[in-house]
Amino acid sequence: MATILVVDDKDMMRDSLSLALARAGHKAVTTADPSEALGLVRQHRPSCVITDLKMPKMDGIELLQRIRAEHPDTPVILMTAFATISTAVQAIRLGAFDYVQKPFEAEEIQVVVERAVEHGKLVAENQAFRANAEATPPKVLVGDGRPMQEVQERIRQVAASSSATVLISGESGTGKENVAQVIHSQSARAGHPMICLNCAALPANLLESELFGHEKGAFTGADKLRKGRFELADHSTLLLDEISEIDLGTQAKLLRVLQERAFERVGGNVTQNVDVRVIATTNRNLLDWVKQGKFREDLFYRLNVVPIVLPPLRDRVVDLPLLCEHFLARIAARDGRPQRRFEPAALDLLQKYHWPGNVRELENICERSVVLENGEMLRAATISPWIATIGVSAPAIHDFAVGMQAGEAGIGGGVLEELERRTILKVLEKHNGHRLRTSRELGIGLRTLGMKLKKLKDEGVLVES
Secondary structure, X not given: OOXXXXXXXXXXXXXXXXXXXXXXXXXXXXXXXHHHHHHHHHHHOOOEEEEEOOOOOOOHHHHHHHHXXXXXXXXXXXXXXXXXXXXXXXXXXXXXXXXXXXXXXXXXXXXXXXXXXXXXXXXXXXXXXXXXXXHOOOOOOOOOOHHHHHHHHHHHHHHOOOOOOEEEEOOOOOOHHHHHHHHHHOOOOOOOOOEEEEHHHOOHHHHHHHHHOEOOOOOOOOOOOEOOHHHXXXXXEEEEEOHHHOOHHHHHHHHHHHHHOEEEOEOOOOXXXXXXXXXXXXXXXXXXXXHOOXXXXXXXXXXXXXXEEOXXXXXXXXXXXXXXXXXXXXXXXXXXXXXXXXXXXXXXXXHOOOOOOHHHHHHHHHHHHHHHOOOOEEOHHHHHHHHHHOOOOHHHHHHHHHHHHOOOOOOOOXXXXXXXXXXXXXXXXXXXXXXHHHHHHHOOXXXXXXXXXXXXXXXXXXXXX
16 A cells, blocks of 8 residues: 555545545545645655646645655656646656646546556665665675686676576576676676566466566456566566476466567556566576476577576585685674684585585585684584584595495485485484474575475475375
């Protein structure tokens, strides 16, 4: 519900507008005196102001100028008779959001108000984004080993293009979203906030509305017009996280947007044109999903214009000391405390670890070490129980690999895949099936754990009661 300030010297107009706004789900604050309007704007912080153009004491143009001077982000809508349309057009040049010509239908003013409210929300979101961007250090990629040098070079190349679609793939926890943010921050679109959508977090019937928006009345519960992520990301970057989780029907509609840069809101027939750069991420092999009929081949090639593959942490352990230093410095700056360091024996232990949760798990261990360790140096003795608990210390990896080579594995797959399966099952059993505790000990996200457990159930490895 938005608060709308109505300024008009005629009682009937104020009453009819209040009724129309109430029917649209808004709250109306009214006044007959334009000189009182500024005080009401300060008091109520309305989402927009509707004012008549011709009023005694102060006309709508003067009120507009005074509101704009004190509250430049508050949209102002002018009501005008036919004879004063030229003056209303002049008011648009002075900063009015829009005008409506008298007499008008309730639906007409409701539509204009909805647009003004949405405009105000976008302005507020942009301001919050810029304030947050100024307060938050820019995203960086840490690592100077060859794998990360190749990734950084690809990022520099793709950032120079403001339109090429990017597909970032890699295991969970490798930093795919971070790479997307770096690409956006280095591109010509950096002046606009990057819009993100986690495709795995929404059912198919809601995902389409989130992507493309919907018209009022498009379905049960659609009580107002809503802009989708594509529309919000116009002139910016749209990150589609876990793109593999989109159903085939929505994939077809997404393909059309990538091809034509146009779409219709759910329940609408007006084509919306957008200028959006799409970055998609996935932790799956999309070509395998194409072969299985779970992902459209034409959409895959539309997304895979510039591919970036992030290496798992176990393949770039040379970067681990730098990553530890980066995370510990960030924690120290956040908490206002001196920076801590891992002792050499602790670093050696970390570099021998398999890292099923990748960089995200390393960040988790850095955080946990700082909280639980009292000394300036973070000791190997502190972190070794966490690694040993989940059974993947360096000796365990070696012993397990030998067993796999001797043909002891009963599930199939490579050494690392089998090790991950047994690790997850062991920790899940330890916590009696409690997923949150399991994810915390593994150092992976709850959603990532859920996807891995689903895969184990699909393979018949896990049976949950």
